[in-house]
Amino acid sequence: MQVPRRRRRLAIAGVAVAALAATGLTFASANQALAEEGCKVDYKVVSSWGSGFQANVTITAQEPINGWDLTWTFPSGTSVSSAWNVGYSQSGTTFTGSDVGWNGSIASGQSREVFGFIGSGSSATPTNFRINGDLCNGTTQPPTSEEPPTSEDPGNPGGGDKVDNPYTGAQVYVNPQWSDRAAAEPGGDAIANEPTGVWLDQTSAIYGNGSPTTGTMGLEDHLDEALAQGADVIQVVIYNLPGRDCAALASNGQLGATEIGRYKSEYIDPIVDIMGQSKYADLKIVNVIEIDSLPNLVTNVTPRATATANCDTMKANGNYVNGVSYATAELGALPNTYNYIDAGHHGWIGWGDVNPQYDNFNAAAALFGSLIGQNGMTADDVHGFISNTANYSVLEEPYWAVNQVVGGQALNQNPNLPWVDWNDFNNEKDFTEAFREVLIDEGFNEDIGMLIDTSRNGWGGDYRPTGASTSTNPVTFVDESRIDQRFQKGNWCNQAGAGLGERPQADPEAWIDAYVWIKPPGESDGASEEIPNSEGKGFDQMCDPDYGGNIRNGNNPSGARDDMPLSGHWSSEQFAELLENAYPPIN
Missing domain, CATH: 3.20.20.40 (1, 4-beta cellobiohydrolase)
Structure with missing residues (x-):
């Protein structure tokens, strides 16, 4: 017997749905991508003054990202004093930032400015950029030999057959x-x-x-x-x-x-x-x-x-x-x-x-x-x-x-x-x-x-x-x-x-x-x-x-x-x- 789409989603993806609700994430998927081969992080200082500076961060993805944790290593003495559009923490020189839901989805080949912050100390570019644990800033190129998402995937970002829930894993338009x-x-x-x-x-x-x-x-x-x-x-x-x-x-x-x-x-x-x-x-x-x-x-x-x-x-x-x-x-x-x-x-x-x-x-x-x-x-x-x-x-x-x-x-x-x-x-x-x-x-x-x-x-x-x-x-x-x-x-x-x-x-x-x-x-x-x-x-x-x-x-x-x-x-x-x-x- 064929299970209706919603019943199938509740049966198969119930754990993921529960995890999403528990974590309070918004439109990003609770299941983050496991590997972002060729991901790239652009760290751009847009202004600086005395001992402070403002930087914006852009992520480019080779494979679709449905929720990201980003880490890097600051120069010694550099820290973040405030940030927007990101949940963040810092331990020593290690900065960790996470999406806030609406900015968690990045399509294959897409570059997206995801957050900005005010920092103090050196404005030199950090090192060891990692997304979901994978080292970034290698070569970015279109994915190859990937099977396209199917209509059975509730987070399918493409067209074709309609998905069960269009919001799952989706980046939703901001007017x-x-x-x-x-x-x-x-x-x-x-x-x-x-x-x-x-x-x-x-x-x-x-x-x-x-x-x-x-x-x-x-x-x-x-x-x-x-x-x-x-x-x-x-x-x-x-x-x-x-x-x-x-x-x-x-x-x-x-x-x-x-x-x-x-x-x-x-x-x-x-x-x-x-x-x-x-x-x-x-x-x-x-x-x-x-x-x-x-x-x-x-x-x-x-x-x-x-x-x-x-x-x-x-x-x-x-x-x-x-x-x-x-x-x-x-x-x-x-x-x-x-x-x-x-x-x-x-x-x-x-x-x-x-x-x-x-x-x-x-x-x-x-x-x-x-x-x-x-x-x-x-x-x-x-x-x-x-x-x-x-x-x-x-x-x-x-x-x-x-x-x-x-x-x-x-x-x-x-x-x-x-x-x-x-x-x-x-x-x-x-x-x-x-x-x-x-x-x-x-x-x-x-x-x-x-x-x-x-x-x-x-x-x-x-x-x-x-x-x-x-x-x-x-x-x-x-x-x-x-x-x-x-x-x-x-x-x-x-x-x-x-x-x-x-x-x-x-x-x-x-x-x-x-x-x-x-x-x-x-x-x-x-x-x-x-x-x-x-x-x-x-x-x-x-x-x-x-x-x-x-x-x-x-x-x-x-x-x-x-x-x-x-x-x-x-x-x-x-x-x-x-x-x-x-x-x-x-x-």
């Missing part, structure tokens, strides 16, 4: 425009080289339009830059449905509710043409498809009290289902694409067995399953699903469980506990593990993987608890125990007090392909007051810090930051707060 903005902020250098999503939030963004999200770079510009970086993976957000985001005005799009023809011919088709160019055959393109769309057809439609007229319209005309299935089918037909459909988050569709009257969980899975067969879409066109995109829900709540008994009653069966509110889940890990199983039951392949956007769900500020509350009052117990500090889980716009979450990394759990930063930290969710614009973006009261809420957030305060620009525009103040409240903390 230079976001990186430059981040690096320009105080402390931003620490995260400026993290990979983030490229948002195609209107048709003109495909070609480059000077918008705050894509700047002057269009899709082809980003893909070309990914090749220049030697990246294996680039993450692209497909986000321009007709009647987009029917329950939130801040992220409304350019296409009207009935303009499905334009969506297909003017938006999806050109994207497919660009991604399908032969020069990108070896670049894995992860498509995050239409965030905050399909779950609206479950939660925000009649007869729900939370219904909106716009969402009723989109359910009736079928253009969300039509658009998502078309995009998934057309993009999925390309050999180098990996489609992950947006699946909301636990605070949106986590209601299921506890309160069947409001079963969003199984109903949403059934809706996703209904896409199969529409517009020629098959289960094979879907590589997985993503949760928490551009949202704030935590990975775990370590100090309380939804079915925990406090005050004589399980928390998620207490009608007076608005934070829990009958939800079957209180975190994204449990939610994605369970939701994946019901998606498989609805017809998706057993090897689908999940992504979780962790760009803003760290909640590491002063109010982060360090243990469970001792209160026997359920409301007090949850409020004092929970990591997520929002007023309510429906709050989504520029949440004050939020922090960066886990850094992007592959294979954090068996069912999770990666933690990703799809929402670029520092970019606004929406304006805190009405701002006239030509981008089709309205003013949503949920972005107003003085707004007292509506039925969709339990009539709670919005929790939004003040003085925020239009969605996608940069906020230095928000970026600074995300850095300050990061968890794990920024070192």
Whole structure:
């Protein structure tokens, strides 16, 4: 019997996956190359002063490197005082540096500047350069008589058959425009080289339009830059449905509710043409498809009290289902694409067995399953699903469980506990593990993987608890125990007090392909007051810090930051707060 790809990976590579999670490495493989024949280390002093100097280090590989440890011998009296993009130590004259995940993969024949440092003492070039124990700075030449990686290898960096997890062992594209903005902020250098999503939030963004999200770079510009970086993976957000985001005005799009023809011919088709160019055959393109769309057809439609007229319209005309299935089918037909459909988050569709009257969980899975067969879409066109995109829900709540008994009653069966509110889940890990199983039951392949956007769900500020509350009052117990500090889980716009979450990394759990930063930290969710614009973006009261809420957030305060620009525009103040409240903390 043939074992499905994901099951085979868990069975055969389980030790490697466990090792990766344990070490905290990000997108680099836990299995480092054993021999780097002909490797070369370029040590370049870029400036010097008095007794100090700055040097940059470049590695050239003959054979692919998937994670490196680099050592050398300094001249006597030379030491490193600070460094970036490297974990390092020094013993006597021996320097040891290790990749930090995103810079761990170096393709065959590729030269990559991997880190820099400030040193004191002699700036003379060190000796005895070794990578993973092998002596370097011999002759570098292309590999010979190597068998190419096969599609059974989950870390295969080439094109051809799609791999089980595109993130495993991959170097993921760093958007230079976001990186430059981040690096320009105080402390931003620490995260400026993290990979983030490229948002195609209107048709003109495909070609480059000077918008705050894509700047002057269009899709082809980003893909070309990914090749220049030697990246294996680039993450692209497909986000321009007709009647987009029917329950939130801040992220409304350019296409009207009935303009499905334009969506297909003017938006999806050109994207497919660009991604399908032969020069990108070896670049894995992860498509995050239409965030905050399909779950609206479950939660925000009649007869729900939370219904909106716009969402009723989109359910009736079928253009969300039509658009998502078309995009998934057309993009999925390309050999180098990996489609992950947006699946909301636990605070949106986590209601299921506890309160069947409001079963969003199984109903949403059934809706996703209904896409199969529409517009020629098959289960094979879907590589997985993503949760928490551009949202704030935590990975775990370590100090309380939804079915925990406090005050004589399980928390998620207490009608007076608005934070829990009958939800079957209180975190994204449990939610994605369970939701994946019901998606498989609805017809998706057993090897689908999940992504979780962790760009803003760290909640590491002063109010982060360090243990469970001792209160026997359920409301007090949850409020004092929970990591997520929002007023309510429906709050989504520029949440004050939020922090960066886990850094992007592959294979954090068996069912999770990666933690990703799809929402670029520092970019606004929406304006805190009405701002006239030509981008089709309205003013949503949920972005107003003085707004007292509506039925969709339990009539709670919005929790939004003040003085925020239009969605996608940069906020230095928000970026600074995300850095300050990061968890794990920024070192």
